[in-house]
Amino acid sequence: MEDLYAILEVPRDASQADIKKAYRKLVHQYHPDSHPGDKEAEEKFKKINAAYSVLNDPEKRARYDQFGTADANTGNPFGGMGGQDLGDLFGDIFAQAFGGGFGGFGSSRRQSASSPRQGDDIEQVVHVTLLEAMKGVMRDIDVMKYETCQDCNGTGAKPGTKPETCPHCNGQGSVRQRQQTMFGIFESVSTCPDCHGTGKIIREKCSECKGTGRIRRKHTIEVKIPAGVASNMRMRVPEAGEAGVNGGPPGDLYLIIDVEVHPDFERDGADLHTTLILTYPQAVLGTEAKIKTLDGHEETLTVPAGTQHGQVLKLKGKGMPRLNSKAAGDFYVHVYIEIPKKLTDKQREIIRSLADEMKAPVSDEDSGILGKFKRWFQE
Ligand SMILES: [Zn+2]
Ligand SMILES: [Zn+2]
Structure with a gap:
């Protein structure tokens, strides 16, 4: 497992401001827009984002410093980064197998099953058009996730009743067994078979959540996608992930942006490219050409006399906006001189x-x- 501080190239005692600074520098350096098709840079970019999502959050950072992991549930510092598909496929199965009491994969053995744990993070892809990426957009996003059962407040016990302390293990969740052998007395600790490690017995289960304390339900979250987003960018929506377990805080929702390809405009970072078809006389004599921009406006472009096939004309500042900035990229018009196949x-x-x-x-x-x-x- 790579050290998160090493990924961000900062010392362990770096200030939050230093971490932010290092992150900005690296993200700029490894941004997929600057390395199209470069898998290595893309991996690095993802790692940088994942490391930052931990170290930028003082709570997660402290947990990482202490345990070597930021996730209360798993031994993976990247938390629930496994992806949406895995969650969908295995979420229900795991919930059934473990009575919903466990947060997900590889639940930690350090903690007792009844201690509060943060809910898993959710990763979900959001598709936007190139125009939406230019303008920014408010988007209703449907997320399938667990929430705390309202009927039982997450206890899993029928409303009006309470989970009882397991008499077999006295609420410890584990039992000690002593065995007398010819070599001496051996003591072993194992999970309590009566409460399966929770330390609690639910006599009557809550009918709404079937005793799991959580309910899987579609949530619609309104999210503002800012102008200037690009594919593979990650947006964190704090506390919009899975509900916590045993009163723990919810996880986060990570939205992965996917910008659709446009038939008429090609994007290169913040710049846009398009094609202008001219006749031979227009290229020879020059013209004022009308160019349609991405947002549907018409720009008048002066094509000088003697413009060549393949020549590139530039409309400064008419490209995509840059994220969190007033600056914008440029709009490049590639001239194509059409030779007619039919003549009068x-x-x-x-x-x-x-x-x-x-x-x-x-x-x-x-x-x-x-x-x-x-x-x-x-x-
Ligand atoms: Zn319930
Ligand atoms: Zn027990």
């Missing part, structure tokens, strides 16, 4: 005389396969 008789005549004037040798009117056929039939 008049156009053909004019172009022939232009070719004459330019002393450019051109094919005969009747050359080519069609011309040959024509002549063959006439002869």
Whole structure:
């Protein structure tokens, strides 16, 4: 397991401000926009974000410093980063297998089963259009997650009743067994079979949550996606993750941004690129071209006389906004000169005389396969 401080390249006693500074620098350095298709940079970027999500939170940082993990439930400092799909697939199965009393995978053996634990983090992908990434958008996001059962306040006991202290283990959750052997007395500790380690016995289960204390339900959360977001960015929505267990705090929700590809505009960081199709006379003589921008506005672009095929014209500051900044990228227009495949008789005549004037040798009117056929039939 990589050290989170090493990932952010800061000493263990770094101040929160230093951590933030180091994070900003590294995120800039490894941002996927600057390394398209580079898996290594993408992995590094994810690690940096994960390390920061722990070290930027004083509570999680303290837990990490103490236990070497930020997650109260698992031995994984990245918490519930396993991803949404795994949660969906295994969440219910685990909830059933362990009566919902455990937070998820690899529940810690350090803590007794009845101590409060933070709920798991949830990771979920949010798709936005390129225009939404430009403008920012309010989005209702549906999240399937556990919440504390309101009927029993999370105790799992039928309303009006309380979980009782397990008489078998006196609420310890574990039992000691002594065994007399020829080598002496052996003592072993094992999970209490009556309460399965919770230390509590529920005589009558809450019918709403079937004794688990939590209910899986669809939550709709309104989230503001800021202008300038890019694919693979992670947005943290604090405490919007899974409900805590035994009164622990909820986990966080991480939204992974996925910006859809646009047919007419290509994004490169904060810059936008598009194509402008010109006729030969327009490129030769120059023109005022109307360009449609991403947000549907029309910009007038001055195409100077003598513009070449493939030439790139720039509209400064008309690209994507930069995240958390008033600055914006630029809008690049790539000129494409279209050669017509069909001409009217008049156009053909004019172009022939232009070719004459330019002393450019051109094919005969009747050359080519069609011309040959024509002549063959006439002869
Ligand atoms: Zn309940
Ligand atoms: Zn017990």
